Amino acid sequence: MSVGRRDPREEQVRRMLDGPHPVLPPDLAARAVRHGGRRLRLRRAAVRTAAWLLGLALAAFLVWAGVEQPWATEPAQVTPPLEGW
Numbered sequence: 679m680s681v682g683r684r685d686p687r688e689e690q691v692r693r694m695l696d697g698p699h700p701v702l703p704p705d706l707a708a709r710a711v712r713h714g715g716r717r718l719r720l721r722r723a724a725v726r727t728a729a730w731l732l733g734l735a736l737a738a739f740l741v742w743a744g745v746e747q748p749w750a751t752e753p754a755q756v757t758p759p760l761e762g763w
Contacts, residue, residue: 703709
């Protein structure tokens with residue numbers, strides 16, 4: 679492409695940027711701050727709730743493991759025969 683010519687898409691973008699800009703509401707920043715604060719509080723509450731649920735599940739598992747002791751083997755119900763004495 680030659681140095682003097684511009685891309686038609688670039689010209690179109692330049693016209694769009696040079697044109698009239700839309701008027702923004704005067705309270706846009708305040709609304710954005712309120713919305714961001716609300717989302718932050720909801721996210722913190724969700725993380726806090728998830729942490730509590732994880733802690734409760736861990737506590738329940740530890741209680742179950744302490745009571746049931748799944749790592750211990752059950753005693754044999756039948757004594758093996760005594761042969762070869």
